[in-house]
Amino acid sequence: MGRRSPSPLLAATMRPVSPVLFLTFTLLASNAGHIPPGAAEGESREQKVWARAGSSAVLPCHLSPRRMSKSLKHLPDMTSVLWKRHGGSAHQEPHMVLEVEPSGLRKTALHMRSRVSVQDSALRNGNFSLRIDPVRSEDAGLYEARVTYNTEVQSCQVELGVITVTLSPPSPVIENEPLLLSCNSSHRASLVETCWFHNGCLIPTSRTFCSLPGALSIFRPAMSDAGSWRCQLRYSDNEIISTTYDLQILGFDGPTNPVVYAAAGSAADLPCTLSYLPSAFGINMVTAHWSRLAGGHLQDWGISQNLSSRSFPLHLPVVWPGDAGQYHCAVSIGSKKIIRDVTLAVITVTPSIQGLVSEGSHLLLICSLTHPQGHERFQWKYLDSAPTNSKVAVATSRNLEGHRSQMGPTLEILQVSQKDTGTWECSVYGPEGRLGAAQYGLQITGAQVSSPPTIFSGQVTFGLTLTLFLLLTVCVLALAMQKKARPPAFPALEGMFAVTVPWKKMEEKQKENMQQTEC
Numbered sequence: 001m002g003r004r005s006p007s008p009l010l011a012a013t014m015r016p017v018s019p020v021l022f023l024t025f026t027l028l029a030s031n032a033g034h035i036p037p038g039a040a041e042g043e044s045r046e047q048k049v050w051a052r053a054g055s056s057a058v059l060p061c062h063l064s065p066r067r068m069s070k071s072l073k074h075l076p077d078m079t080s081v082l083w084k085r086h087g088g089s090a091h092q093e094p095h096m097v098l099e100v101e102p103s104g105l106r107k108t109a110l111h112m113r114s115r116v117s118v119q120d121s122a123l124r125n126g127n128f129s130l131r132i133d134p135v136r137s138e139d140a141g142l143y144e145a146r147v148t149y150n151t152e153v154q155s156c157q158v159e160l161g162v163i164t165v166t167l168s169p170p171s172p173v174i175e176n177e178p179l180l181l182s183c184n185s186s187h188r189a190s191l192v193e194t195c196w197f198h199n200g201c202l203i204p205t206s207r208t209f210c211s212l213p214g215a216l217s218i219f220r221p222a223m224s225d226a227g228s229w230r231c232q233l234r235y236s237d238n239e240i241i242s243t244t245y246d247l248q249i250l251g252f253d254g255p256t257n258p259v260v261y262a263a264a265g266s267a268a269d270l271p272c273t274l275s276y277l278p279s280a281f282g283i284n285m286v287t288a289h290w291s292r293l294a295g296g297h298l299q300d301w302g303i304s305q306n307l308s309s310r311s312f313p314l315h316l317p318v319v320w321p322g323d324a325g326q327y328h329c330a331v332s333i334g335s336k337k338i339i340r341d342v343t344l345a346v347i348t349v350t351p352s353i354q355g356l357v358s359e360g361s362h363l364l365l366i367c368s369l370t371h372p373q374g375h376e377r378f379q380w381k382y383l384d385s386a387p388t389n390s391k392v393a394v395a396t397s398r399n400l401e402g403h404r405s406q407m408g409p410t411l412e413i414l415q416v417s418q419k420d421t422g423t424w425e426c427s428v429y430g431p432e433g434r435l436g437a438a439q440y441g442l443q444i445t446g447a448q449v450s451s452p453p454t455i456f457s458g459q460v461t462f463g464l465t466l467t468l469f470l471l472l473t474v475c476v477l478a479l480a481m482q483k484k485a486r487p488p489a490f491p492a493l494e495g496m497f498a499v500t501v502p503w504k505k506m507e508e509k510q511k512e513n514m515q516q517t518e519c
Contacts, residue, residue, distance in 0.1 A: 046142065046158070047158050048160075049158055050243075051162060053134075053165070056132065056135065057133075057135045059131075059156075060129045062125075062128060078149065079148065083116075084096055085142070085144075097116055097130070115132055117133075130143065130145065135160075137162050137186070142159045143157070143158050143159070144158075163231075171248070171281060172248070172249075172281040173248065174249075174338060176220050180218075181215060181245070181247075184233070187235055189239060191213060191234075192236055194213055196209075196216045196231055200228075203216070208220070214233070222251075226247050229246075231243060250281065251275050257343065258343070262436060264319065270290070270316070270329070272314065274331065276310065278310070285307075286331065286332065287303050288332070289329075291327070292326070314342075323346065325344060328340075329342060345372070347369055348438060349440040351364070357416055358445070359418065367409040368409065375430050377430075378408055378427070380407075380427075381425045383439070411424065421444050423440070426438050
């Protein structure tokens with residue numbers, strides 16, 4: 001770095017016979033307020049540093065490495081540093097900001113006591129930079145450092161410019177509540193243009209944003225508006241100043257209108273999670289409650305308070321299609337309230353045959369969804385026959401043989417067989433992946449078994465034979481009882497006659513016998 005002539009102020013304070021020591025300055029504009037020092041040798045020409053209010057600033061003042069190497073490795077212990085501020089105008093009488101005496105005693109201005117410092121370890125290495133943390137808008141002005149060691153006196157002059165970004169209403173910024181971002185600086189020229197950038201993209205005036213001189217209006221701040229904002233100010237003297245601001249919005253995590261998919265008969269958890277812990281904004285009172293309007297009646301799940309968490313979920317042990325619909329989570333943060341709507345969609349599998357399913361039947365499994373969003377798609381899978389088995393077998397050509405519409409909401413089984421017994425799963429997919437699933441356990445009962453014709457004929461013949469045998473046995477017993485009642489005259493002929501003579505002739509013969517007996 002080239003050598004420059006000393007300023008008149010330095011010339012008036014240095015002896016002709018002393019070696020000239022040079023101090024360096026750094027001009028640094030930092031959007032985030034962090035100002036790393038640079039070096040320029042031995043001059044009191046005014047340098048400028050920009051910092052955002054609320055961030056830190058370093059006003060550079062240090063000896064150049066070249067001059068340090070030519071003189072001493074370390075400055076003597078008897079070194080004093082005095083930083084003064086000239087105020088808003090260079091014509092004002094300067095006042096002390098920080099002083100380090102040769103004995104090490106330090107003095108600071110009352111209004112900057114806890115915000116200004118110099119590094120002890122850096123003083124002996126020729127670094128006398130002043131650090132201000134945090135910077136305030138009233139800190140803007142001209143600063144001068146006077147460094148005395150041995151018989152030498154050197155000075156630095158640095159002008160601090162402050163950029164201020166303010167929020168209206170002040171932090172925390174609540175989701176969907178109108179917000180005004182203001183950006184201004186201590187620069188004295190007239191403001192010509194203000195540009196705003198979000199995540200590196202220029203923000204035009206629209207129905208959401210309205211750019212004003214030195215300000216930006218956000219009508220309904222959304223969670224997508226959080227992040228890094230940069231305001232760029234252009235002045236009439238062509239000075240361009242910019243700074244960044246990290247905008248934090250207190251709202252809800254996740255999508256704007258979340259949908260929870262749950263199978264009928266299963267449990268469901270509805271989310272309600274804040275983007276930040278309220279205590280990070282100094283908020284100590286937070287209440288939340290859930291409600292749902294169903295059938296003209298308002299269901300309320302009570303109020304919960306949780307200061308150590310930002311999550312307020314609603315747990316439903318069992319859900320059915322009648323429980324589907326829109327639920328409201330209302331969170332009160334101080335005097336403000338934010339509401340998140342959560343939709344519960346229930347997945348149901350309905351068979352075309354109610355009750356027992358017989359083998360060989362034509363079966364339809366219909367997968368239905370309450371409150372569809374229009375982007376869902378369905379997929380059927382055949383799981384292991386044991387529902388508790390964690391191994392999932394993706395539907396293959398073997399176990400889906402004879403089935404149709406596997407990629408739609410309806411699974412058609414043309415002819416139910418024993419291999420279809422088990423658990424069938426209907427999964428609902430969206431652009432973000434699998435959303436939920438419902439299962440159906442298929443039980444096959446009342447199977448119809450066909451027998452070969454020969455076996456069936458043999459069974460019929462055996463049954464008829466047995467029936468005829470029983471009838472003949474009954475007839476023989478009846479005749480035996482009749483014989484005991486009256487012994488026949490001619491046993492052999494009577495037995496034959498009993499078999500061949502009709503029943504009426506037998507009755508006439510009996511009457512004749514009775515008449516002869518009476519005579």
